[in-house]
Amino acid sequence: MHNINTHNLGYPRIGEQRELKKATEAYWKGNLSLAELEATGRHLRKTNWLKQKQAGIDLIPVNDFTFYDQTLDLSCLLGNIPPRFEWPGGDTTLDTLFTIARGTQPASTHACESCTPTASVSTFASEMTKWFDTNYHYIVPEFHPNTQFQISSRKIFDEFAEAQALGINAKPVLIGPITYLTLGKSQEAGFDPFDLLDSLVSTYEQIIKRLSATGAEWIQLDEPIFALDLTPTQLDDLQDAYRRLASVRGQTKLLVTSYFGPLRENLPHFHALPVQALHFDLVRGGEDLPDILTSFPTDKILSLGVVDGRNIWKNDCEQSLSQLHDALKTVGPDRLWIAPSCSLQHSPVTLNNEPNLDAELKNWLAFADQKLEEVVDLRDLLTGSGSNEKLVANRAATQTRRTSPRIHNPSVKTRLAEVTPADFDRTSPFPKRQQLQHTKLKLPQFPTTTIGSFPQTAEVRSARARWKKGQLSDTDYENFLKAETARCIAFQDEIGIDMPVHGEFERNDMVEYFGEQLEGFAFTSNGWVQSYGSRYVKPPVIFGDVSRPKPMTTEWSSYAQTLTDRPMKGMLTGPVTILQWSFVRNDQPRSTTAHQIALAIRDEVLDLEHIGIAAIQIDEPAIREGLPLRRNDWKAYLDWAVKAFRLSAAGVKNDTQIHTHMCYSEFNDIIAAIAGLDADVITIETSRSNMELLDAFVDFQYPNEIGPGVYDIHSPRVPTVAEMENLMHKAEALIPRRNLWVNPDCGLKTRGWDEVKTSLIHMVQAAKNLRQSIPVTQA
Numbered sequence: 043m044h045n046i047n048t049h050n051l052g053y054p055r056i057g058e059q060r061e062l063k064k065a066t067e068a069y070w071k072g073n074l075s076l077a078e079l080e081a082t083g084r085h086l087r088k089t090n091w092l093k094q095k096q097a098g099i100d101l102i103p104v105n106d107f108t109f110y111d112q113t114l115d116l117s118c119l120l121g122n123i124p125p126r127f128e129w130p131g132g133d134t135t136l137d138t139l140f141t142i143a144r145g146t147q148p149a150s151t152h153a154c155e156s157c158t159p160t161a162s163v164s165t166f167a168s169e170m171t172k173w174f175d176t177n178y179h180y181i182v183p184e185f186h187p188n189t190q191f192q193i194s195s196r197k198i199f200d201e202f203a204e205a206q207a208l209g210i211n212a213k214p215v216l217i218g219p220i221t222y223l224t225l226g227k228s229q230e231a232g233f234d235p236f237d238l239l240d241s242l243v244s245t246y247e248q249i250i251k252r253l254s255a256t257g258a259e260w261i262q263l264d265e266p267i268f269a270l271d272l273t274p275t276q277l278d279d280l281q282d283a284y285r286r287l288a289s290v291r292g293q294t295k296l297l298v299t300s301y302f303g304p305l306r307e308n309l310p311h312f313h314a315l316p317v318q319a320l321h322f323d324l325v326r327g328g329e330d331l332p333d334i335l336t337s338f339p340t341d342k343i344l345s346l347g348v349v350d351g352r353n354i355w356k357n358d359c360e361q362s363l364s365q366l367h368d369a370l371k372t373v374g375p376d377r378l379w380i381a382p383s384c385s386l387q388h389s390p391v392t393l394n395n396e397p398n399l400d401a402e403l404k405n406w407l408a409f410a411d412q413k414l415e416e417v418v419d420l421r422d423l424l425t426g427s428g429s430n431e432k433l434v435a436n437r438a439a440t441q442t443r444r445t446s447p448r449i450h451n452p453s454v455k456t457r458l459a460e461v462t463p464a465d466f467d468r469t470s471p472f473p474k475r476q477q478l479q480h481t482k483l484k485l486p487q488f489p490t491t492t493i494g495s496f497p498q499t500a501e502v503r504s505a506r507a508r509w510k511k512g513q514l515s516d517t518d519y520e521n522f523l524k525a526e527t528a529r530c531i532a533f534q535d536e537i538g539i540d541m542p543v544h545g546e547f548e549r550n551d552m553v554e555y556f557g558e559q560l561e562g563f564a565f566t567s568n569g570w571v572q573s574y575g576s577r578y579v580k581p582p583v584i585f586g587d588v589s590r591p592k593p594m595t596t597e598w599s600s601y602a603q604t605l606t607d608r609p610m611k612g613m614l615t616g617p618v619t620i621l622q623w624s625f626v627r628n629d630q631p632r633s634t635t636a637h638q639i640a641l642a643i644r645d646e647v648l649d650l651e652h653i654g655i656a657a658i659q660i661d662e663p664a665i666r667e668g669l670p671l672r673r674n675d676w677k678a679y680l681d682w683a684v685k686a687f688r689l690s691a692a693g694v695k696n697d698t699q700i701h702t703h704m705c706y707s708e709f710n711d712i713i714a715a716i717a718g719l720d721a722d723v724i725t726i727e728t729s730r731s732n733m734e735l736l737d738a739f740v741d742f743q744y745p746n747e748i749g750p751g752v753y754d755i756h757s758p759r760v761p762t763v764a765e766m767e768n769l770m771h772k773a774e775a776l777i778p779r780r781n782l783w784v785n786p787d788c789g790l791k792t793r794g795w796d797e798v799k800t801s802l803i804h805m806v807q808a809a810k811n812l813r814q815s816i817p818v819t820q821a
């Protein structure tokens with residue numbers, strides 16, 4: 043009984059040592075040639091395929107590699123290049139890809155060493171947004187009534203040939219057509235991207251024919267939208283599209299995957315797809331299993347994702363085996379495949395480069411490479427050829443994680459149990475607080491501020507790296523950071539930023555920084571995961587009850603406040619974001635962990651207020667990303683998420699101004715919850731969408747103060763004064779002047795000082811012009 047296949051949906055492309063990031067950024071800077079960049083790509087692909095093969099994975103994904111983002115790769119494959127880039131047609135190049143992702147500067151004012159201008163006009167990058175409820179961001183496809191599709195990239199074909207040449211049993215992977223259309227955005231009011239379905243499916247037909255002609259036995263089409271609420275039209279379109287694709291597949295077989303959640307009422311439609319294999323995520327969609335098995339079609343292969351592709355806990359073998367046994371009874375060994383739940387791109391690469399994790403904790407974890415071993419071990423255990431020792435060891439690890447005293451802290455549990463309803467509320471409602479804050483802060487109209495971080499230059503990162511390696515003493519590192527902070531504050535003072543920040547130079551990543559100072563968290567040395575493009579994160583691991591042993595930011599804030607007379611904004615990360623951007627324990631509800639974190643942040647907020655900080659920002663950029671994929675599940679989540687924020691913020695006096703910040707989100711869906719946070723000021727990302735995001739705030743008559751971002755910090759482009767003024771005029775047509783702030787979209791950590799300086803000088807000038815302008819009355 044050896045027929046049970048193992049396969050993988052996607053493997054992290056970044057390299058064990060972030061080779062992909064380093065090469066891509068070097069290419070952007072002009073320090074690496076295109077040929078060298080491509081060679082790095084080939085090397086990474088080969089390494090990753092061979093690793094999977096050696097682990098014993100039977101079918102290995104191809105085209106999961108990308109130099110930026112797989113959705114953008116697909117747009118290039120389909121020739122769907124936004125018209126503003128004036129793409130001449132033919133095959134898209136790597137520079138086409140990078141240009142769409144990063145935008146271009148006008149050649150004449152181009153002052154940045156890190157981007158490659160290709161157009162003579164300044165062109166906005168495409169929007170970027172969260173991939174479902176993950177911390178991965180994809181480049182949003184743009185659809186126009188006259189969008190046309192035609193094969194415009196050789197990448198998937200070349201990579202398939204490359205894998206074949208290496209003797210890899212390769213399975214090309216693509217995002218499916220319905221997911222692609224659903225995730226894109228119409229560029230014209232009233233235009234429905236699904237009008238393009240017919241032409242899109244024709245191009246998919248050609249792609250499939252071509253792959254089939256070159257010997258692809260399987261093609262994987264990802265349709266994670268099956269985990270969303272779907273309309274009858276989408277469900278019909280799915281059947282139609284796959285009927286057409288099935289009719290051209292030739293010898294090739296199609297695998298359609300769903301992941302990230304249960305299929306629920308979509309299940310019969312999924313079962314009905316005219317394809318040869320279906321994949322289910324049993325980690326997030328385990329509730330479906332009985333229904334899947336009851337009605338599973340007799341002509342299809344059942345692929346079960348039992349190993350969590352998105353979290354780092356070791357698989358509970360016994361639980362997985364019990365699910366697999368049920369499936370085996372139903373479909374038999376020839377029709378059962380075993381896999382991770384979703385692509386492993388959301389997991390760090392390997393535990394092998396983690397010398398600093400202690401043995402007990404390490405024994406609770408599995409990263410991508412270990413997950414592949416788990417998939418193969420499960421297959422062996424299921425077929426009776428596995429080692430019993432492995433099962434015994436797995437059981438022991440699961441058991442110690444349940445009971446270890448490192449995980450359970452009674453005083454944290456008691457404190458949470460004793461929280462009262464009053465702990466969630468500010469003393470007075472917003473209008474009263476606003477008055478008191480205006481009196482205390484004495485800010486001008488259209489006050490200017492930034493979102494917190496300033497450029498994390500090579501110098502800053504290298505100083506931190508040397509300090510971590512012991513090559514720089516604590517004192518030297520601290521003095522270095524103090525000098526950076528002082529310079530940053532002097533700059534803000536000089537150009538007239540009304541509410542300065544200290545610049546966050548002491549932080550590696552916001553979440554990692556707080557994680558490192560809280561009990562119940564562990565952190566890795568090399569556990570990087572791609573967030574977007576060349577930007578990666580190293581999420582902390584929340585393994586136990588959370589508490590704050592001592593103040594975390596007060597020293598930096600009080601030092602910063604001594605350097606300026608203007609009110610300094612304290613800078614914290616909120617409980618939902620810390621939760622969302624960490625690997626979270628799966629042995630208690632996420633809400634409980636969030637509320638434990640909230641109490642730790644609350645203590646920090648009160649300490650900042652105590653040392654005289656008059657405004658405190660509690661960032662919650664991830665609150666939207668945490669929203670469940672199904673509407674039915676929203677309310678429960680929003681209730682505890684909003685309560686977590688309020689618990690962290692509500693302890694302060696009326697005249698202490700609480701800010702929050704959000705980015706990369708559509709707010710329409712959750713505007714009531716955002717208002718429910720009751721932050722005095724919210725700064726949000728709006729510039730790439732041309733203030734569109736403000737509509738939600740207007741429709742809802744959002745009562746508190748808002749800083750709609752006027753400077754897109756994801757691109758090296760320097761915005762002009764007029765452009766930012768115009769954006770604010772748009773905002774002022776919607777929101778009363780006294781409630782408006784002027785600020786960038788997000789933190790400046792990824793930018794260079796040259797661009798930041800000019801951009802912020804422009805921004806302050808825009809605010810000054812606005813103060814001189816005649817107030818606009820709202821429509």
Ligand SMILES: Nc1nc2c(c(=O)[nH]1)N[C@@H](CNc1ccc(C(=O)N[C@@H](CCC(=O)N[C@@H](CCC(=O)N[C@@H](CCC(=O)O)C(=O)O)C(=O)O)C(=O)O)cc1)CN2
Nearest residue numbers: 177500503504506507550551553573576577578579623792
């Ligand atoms: N967790 C998280 N999620 C988020 C965001 C965020 O800020 N944090 N922002 C949104 C967008 N996502 C982003 C994700 C990452 C980065 C980012 O800038 N990442 C940095 C890494 C940040 C970091 O942890 N830096 C460390 C390590 C830096 C490093 O690479 N050090 C070098 C040494 C440098 C030297 O010697 O010169 C090395 O280890 O090799 C530090 O500063 O200490 C990067 O990829 O470059 C930005 C935005 C949404 N999700």
Ligand code: MET
Nearest residue numbers: 493494495661663788789
């Ligand atoms: C991703 S939101 C970032 C907020 C943070 N305060 C910063 O400026 O970097």
Ligand SMILES: [Zn+2]
Nearest residue numbers: 663705788789
């Ligand atoms: Zn942000």
